[in-house]
Amino acid sequence: MTDEQQPPSALPVDAPEPPVPGPGEVESGSKEWWDDPRLPWRHKPTRADLACYAAIAILGVWALVMLPLRPLLLANPPLSAVINGGRASVVATGAWIEVNGGPILVYWLAATASIVKFDWVYWWAGRLWGHAILDSFTGQSRMSKRRAEIVLRFTHRYESLAVIATYLPLPLPMALIYAAVGASGMRLRKFLVIDILAAAVTQAGYLALGWWIGEPAVRIVKVYADYSWYLTIAILVVMLGTWWWRRSRTGPARTR
Numbered sequence: 001m002t003d004e005q006q007p008p009s010a011l012p013v014d015a016p017e018p019p020v021p022g023p024g025e026v027e028s029g030s031k032e033w034w035d036d037p038r039l040p041w042r043h044k045p046t047r048a049d050l051a052c053y054a055a056i057a058i059l060g061v062w063a064l065v066m067l068p069l070r071p072l073l074l075a076n077p078p079l080s081a082v083i084n085g086g087r088a089s090v091v092a093t094g095a096w097i098e099v100n101g102g103p104i105l106v107y108w109l110a111a112t113a114s115i116v117k118f119d120w121v122y123w124w125a126g127r128l129w130g131h132a133i134l135d136s137f138t139g140q141s142r143m144s145k146r147r148a149e150i151v152l153r154f155t156h157r158y159e160s161l162a163v164i165a166t167y168l169p170l171p172l173p174m175a176l177i178y179a180a181v182g183a184s185g186m187r188l189r190k191f192l193v194i195d196i197l198a199a200a201v202t203q204a205g206y207l208a209l210g211w212w213i214g215e216p217a218v219r220i221v222k223v224y225a226d227y228s229w230y231l232t233i234a235i236l237v238v239m240l241g242t243w244w245w246r247r248s249r250t251g252p253a254r255t256r
Contacts, residue, residue, distance in 0.1 A: 024083040040129040040136055052128055055121045068236050078107055085115030085199075086207055095217035101105065111203045116195050122175045122199020123191050124148065126182025137176045137178065148176060155180040163194045172222075 005210065034045050039051050066084060073080035073089070077096045080089035090111050097104050123135045151173060155162040161180050168175045181191060210217055 038136075040125070040133040042132060049128060051150075052121065052124050056125060057066055059118055059121060064239070067239070078102070081107060081111040083113045085113075085203070086126065090203055090206040091210040091213070092217060094207035095213050095215070096210070097207075098211045099218050104211075106201075108204055108207055111207070112196065112200045115203065116199045119178055119195050120192065121180035123182035123186075123188065126179030126184075127188075128182075130183045133179050134176060137173065137179060146165045148173070151176055152180050156184055157185060159186050160190075160194050163191065164198045167198045 014130060032044070034041065037061050039045075040053070042059050045053070045120055070080070070086070070089075071083065073083060077092035081088070081093040089153070093111065094104075096102075097107065133149065151162075163181060166177055167170050178191075178195075179227055
């Protein structure tokens with residue numbers, strides 16, 4: 001307890017009166033900019049904290065940029081597989097290679113690297129901030145928190161299996177699982193080995209599926225690409241409309 005916080009009786013008899021803070025000094029000095037419950041840290045952020053937080057913000061921007069571009073990228077399956085490594089683009093790439101030929105080994109390695117390229121950021125966030133960052137990933141609704149609790153219990157009990165499961169066609173929150181294994185203490189080397197091996201096996205399976213489908217998949221992708229521009233416009237309209245609606249609800253109250 002500081003001298004200013006002690007009661008007057010605890011002060012020495014000859015001690016001078018503590019200075020009275022001027023107007024606005026208490027408010028301005030009582031809380032630092034980083035002392036915000038919405039932020040993942042509970043201390044003054046270090047360089048690592050700021051770097052990881054900036055990386056997560058960049059990933060958020062990347063996801064928003066890629067959302068309307070994915071339909072257009074799928075018109076060129078190999079390019080789409082190299083950039084985002086999604087399941088649909090990898091299957092389409094396998095079909096495209098079966099029809100047009102190409103270095104399948106190169107595409108497999110590129111698709112594997114593409115899908116794991118940002119995973120370490122979420123592991124790092126969990127390692128730095130523990131369960132504090134998990135609250136940021138779960139959302140505020142009761143259903144999302146309940147779903148997150150189930151995922152966290154599974155992740156803490158079966159760490160390696162949880163990482164592998166993110167590559168299966170299941171609705172699992174990848175970022176939450178990677179952050180959870182980081183918070184639980186899994187070493188980065190172990191995480192990367194499991195992550196890359198699981199990605200390599202599943203990407204090979206999706207390429208093989210596309211190769212087996214062959215020409216029909218190529219025709220489907222071509223038809224999809226013909227209408228992808230309209231889908232991209234629709235996605236942009238929905239994104240802008242959602243942003244405007246949220247901004248109008250959280251904006252300052254109108255005066256009468």
